[in-house]
Amino acid sequence: MERKFFHLSAITKRITELLEPAISKQFWVKAEISTGRERGGAFYCDLVETDAGGRIVAKVACTIWQNELSTIRRAFKARSMDLVLTNGTVVGFLCSLQFSSQYGLSLRVIDADPSIALGEMELKKREILECLQKEGLFETNKQLLVPFLPLRLGLITSAGSAAYNDFIQTLTTSGYGFKICLADAMVQGDQTEKSVLRALDTIARLDVDLVFIVRGGGSKTDLYFLDNEAIARRIASYDKPVWTGIGHEIDTSVLDYVANRSFKTPTAAAEELVARFVQMRRQLDEATSTLKTVWAYRLKIDREYIARAFTGIQQGPRKLLDVTASSLRGQAKELRLKVQERLATEQISLGRRTEKLHSQPPARTKTLSERLVAKRQKLRSQANYRLSRSRDTQSGLKQRFEKERFVRCLLVESDSNERKRHQLRHMFISALRFKSMELASLKGRLKEERILLRVTTARASLSDKMGTLKAIDPQNALQRGFALVYGANGTLIRSIGDITERQTITTRLADGTLLSEVTAKEANRE
Amino acid sequence: MSEANELTYEQKVARLDEILTRLDNSETPIDKLAEDVKEGARLIRELDMKLKQVETEVLDAFKELESE
Numbered sequence: 001m002e003r004k005f006f007h008l009s010a011i012t013k014r015i016t017e018l019l020e021p022a023i024s025k026q027f028w029v030k031a032e033i034s035t036g037r038e039r040g041g042a043f044y045c046d047l048v049e050t051d052a053g054g055r056i057v058a059k060v061a062c063t064i065w066q067n068e069l070s071t072i073r074r075a076f077k078a079r080s081m082d083l084v085l086t087n088g089t090v091v092g093f094l095c096s097l098q099f100s101s102q103y104g105l106s107l108r109v110i111d112a113d114p115s116i117a118l119g120e121m122e123l124k125k126r127e128i129l130e131c132l133q134k135e136g137l138f139e140t141n142k143q144l145l146v147p148f149l150p151l152r153l154g155l156i157t158s159a160g161s162a163a164y165n166d167f168i169q170t171l172t173t174s175g176y177g178f179k180i181c182l183a184d185a186m187v188q189g190d191q192t193e194k195s196v197l198r199a200l201d202t203i204a205r206l207d208v209d210l211v212f213i214v215r216g217g218g219s220k221t222d223l224y225f226l227d228n229e230a231i232a233r234r235i236a237s238y239d240k241p242v243w244t245g246i247g248h249e250i251d252t253s254v255l256d257y258v259a260n261r262s263f264k265t266p267t268a269a270a271e272e273l274v275a276r277f278v279q280m281r282r283q284l285d286e287a288t289s290t291l292k293t294v295w296a297y298r299l300k301i302d303r304e305y306i307a308r309a310f311t312g313i314q315q316g317p318r319k320l321l322d323v324t325a326s327s328l329r330g331q332a333k334e335l336r337l338k339v340q341e342r343l344a345t346e347q348i349s350l351g352r353r354t355e356k357l358h359s360q361p362p363a364r365t366k367t368l369s370e371r372l373v374a375k376r377q378k379l380r381s382q383a384n385y386r387l388s389r390s391r392d393t394q395s396g397l398k399q400r401f402e403k404e405r406f407v408r409c410l411l412v413e414s415d416s417n418e419r420k421r422h423q424l425r426h427m428f429i430s431a432l433r434f435k436s437m438e439l440a441s442l443k444g445r446l447k448e449e450r451i452l453l454r455v456t457t458a459r460a461s462l463s464d465k466m467g468t469l470k471a472i473d474p475q476n477a478l479q480r481g482f483a484l485v486y487g488a489n490g491t492l493i494r495s496i497g498d499i500t501e502r503q504t505i506t507t508r509l510a511d512g513t514l515l516s517e518v519t520a521k522e523a524n525r526e
Numbered sequence: 527m528s529e530a531n532e533l534t535y536e537q538k539v540a541r542l543d544e545i546l547t548r549l550d551n552s553e554t555p556i557d558k559l560a561e562d563v564k565e566g567a568r569l570i571r572e573l574d575m576k577l578k579q580v581e582t583e584v585l586d587a588f589k590e591l592e593s594e
Contacts, residue, residue, distance in 0.1 A: 288591055295584055299577065306574050309542050313566035316549030317559055323552050 012101035019105075023097045029107065030092045030116060034059075036085050041066030043085055047093070047107060061106035062093070072112045081114050084121075084224060086190055092116030125227045128254050132229070137236035141260045144241040149280055150209030150273070152179045154240070156199040159184040163216035163247060163266040170270035176277045181206050187215035192225035200234050210273075211240050213255060214266035217247030227254040235259060245269030379420070387467070389480075478510035496521045535576055542569045 029047065036045035043064040048056045064072070069083075076083045085091075092113035099105050132138060153171075157164045159182060171178045183199035186192055196213070203211055213235075215226070226246055235242050235258045244259040245266035256262035263269040474484070485493045486506040493499055499518055507514040533541065545566045548554045554562050 288588075292588060299581060299584075302573075302577050305539070306570055306577065309546060309566070309570050309573075312546040312549060313542075313563060313570060316546060316566075317554075317563045320549055320552050320554055320559060321556075324556055 009101060012099075016099055016101070019097060019099050023099065026094055026096050026110060028092060028113070029095050030090065031058075031060075033085055033087055033089050033091060036087055038085075041069065043069055045085070045087075047091075061104070062095070062109060063098075063106055064109040068109055068111070072109070076112070076114055079114050081118065083112060084117055090116065090120040121224050121227070125224075125254060128227060128229045128232065129257060132232055132236065132254070132258060135236075137233065138257050140236045141238060141242055141258055144239070144260060146241045146260060147209045149276060151177060152206075152208045152210075153181070153273075154203035154206060154208040154211035155180050155182045155214070156185050156187075156196060156203065156211065157182075157214045157266070158187050161187075161216055163187075163214045163245070166216070167212065167214050167245065167266040167270045170267050170274060174274040174277065176274065178273075181208055187213075188225045193228050193230050196226075196228070196231050197234055200231075200238065204238065204240065208240060211238070211242045212245060212266075212269055213242060213259070214245035214269060215247060216266065229254070231255060232258045243269050243272075375423075475510065478508070484508040496523060535573065538569050538573055538576075542566055542573070545569075 031047035031049055034046045034048045036043065038044075045062050047060050047062045049058040051057050064085075073083050092115070093107070093109045094111035094113075095107040095109055097105065098108040155164075155167065157167065164182075168180070171180070181203060183202045185199040186195040200211070213226075232254045235255060241260035242258075244253070244255050244262045245264075245268060246253045246255065246262070247265050252262065261269075261272075263272060474482075478484070484507070486508065487493050487499060488504055490506075491498070493505065499505060499521075501518050501521065504515060504517050507516060545554075545562050548562065549566075
């Protein structure tokens with residue numbers, strides 16, 4: 001059998017014919033972009049479907065022609081989105097089949113569904129957020145301490161972009177001396193992750209207080225590039241606080257969650273920074289003003305104090321001296337008064353004493369001499385009496401008079417007699433002296449005979465006196481009938497009070513003694 | 527100008543107070559009066575000088591603050 005060979009073009013023509021009914025049909029396909037590339041205004045890629053294991057289970061080439069591409073992009077823009085055609089992006093395309101003899105079967109994209117793109121992005125973002133939150137990475141950068149007034153700033157953004165300009169301008173117009181280290185980075189597009197990570201690494205080596213990641217407003221899909229897990233993890237582990245100013249109205253980027261603080265726009269981030277300086281400036285101004293006021297007050301107080309102290313030190317001593325002098329004068333006056341008072345007292349006292357001294361001795365002498373005269377008279381009268389009484393028995397008495405007895409009796413008569421004897425002796429001696437003095441004076445004048453006569457007379461007088469003495473001898477009294485009474489212990493009893501009843505007494509008479517007992521006592525009735 | 531044992535402003539004020547109080551209450555012994563007065567006058571002079579010096583410094587500081 002002869003084989004029939006067809007031209008390849010005949011085959012492709014036939015396939016074209018067969019596919020003709022299908023090619024006019026349009027259908028929605030949901031698939032993942034792979035090996036995408038844009039060339040000559042058109043976009044070429046493969047749409048693939050993978051199973052759970054990531055294995056490709058279906059793959060069809062796909063083209064978006066320039067026309068459709070720009071139409072779709074406009075439509076996306078109208079919903080503030082970008083058409084994202086990076087590899088791995090899940091897309092929802094309205095397609096039709098096309099078959100080219102040269103390029104084979106492929107899908108031609110007519111339209112794209114933005115909600116698929118968004119949904120996919122949201123899904124992915126949620127996954128990233130859940131994962132980061134579970135690991136506690138939202139908090140790590142927030143826990144870093146931001147200096148209250150950070151001046152050295154790290155800035156990661158696209159240099160020259162609107163966001164960059166907004167940020168720089170806000171800081172510049174504030175007038176504060178910020179030092180900004182710019183790390184230029186792409187903040188959208190495929191290179192975002194790599195570029196931002198490199199910028200973060202660069203700034204990590206610099207001495208900055210705070211790092212900003214800013215980018216301007218864009219479509220929702222623009223944001224997608226910053227919903228990046230790798231960048232988020234890097235920020236979470238960063239040793240410097242990171243503030244984000246990623247322009248968006250309602251949505252938040254993944255970076256906003258892990259950042260130390262996030263702001264809706266670059267300008268807002270810069271303004272917060274400036275606000276801190278403005279506030280500090282205001283506080284400093286207030287403090288300066290307070291300081292001035294307080295200082296002026298304190299200065300015033302101290303000046304017044306010194307002025308007062310000056311017055312005090314000028315007047316105080318004078319006052320003190322016045323007070324002291326016045327006190328001294330007072331004391332002097334008091335002293336004078338007291339001395340005068342004392343002198344007067346002493347004078348009065350002295351006067352009294354003088355008077356007393358004047359009056360007493362003569363009075364006393366008078367009393368004493370009177371007493372002496374009285375005694376002398378009494379003695380004389382007694383003596384005379386006794387002399388007259390005893391003259392009769394004088395001779396008898398003379399015989400019986402014995403010196404020894406006299407002496408013994410004198411001893412017995414201790415008190416009064418002794419005293420009287422003394423007085424008498426004294427008188428005698430005085431008299432003798434007087435006489436002897438008289439004699440001495442007279443001696444020269446007198447002749448021996450007269451002297452002898454005088455001596456004889458004196459002897460006779462003396463003898464008389466001896467007689468008087470003898471007359472008062474108690475023995476004589478005893479002879480006259482008087483008795484001496486002695487108690488048991490030999491004491492002389494002078495009063496009935498000296499003895500009690502039933503006591504034995506000794507009565508001495510002239511010629512002996514009697515022992516008797518007292519039976520009764522009777523006082524003299526006088 | 528300040529020695530190691532120089533009294534501070536406050537200590538000088540306290541010392542001056544002490545002297546003035548003693549004067550006011552006439553407690554200063556007359557023997558010490560001249561000495562106290564001399565010391566008081568010296569303290570006042572020193573305090574006044576110190577105050578003037580501080581005032582100058584403070585005003586300068588404020589001036590610097592304002593010229594910034």
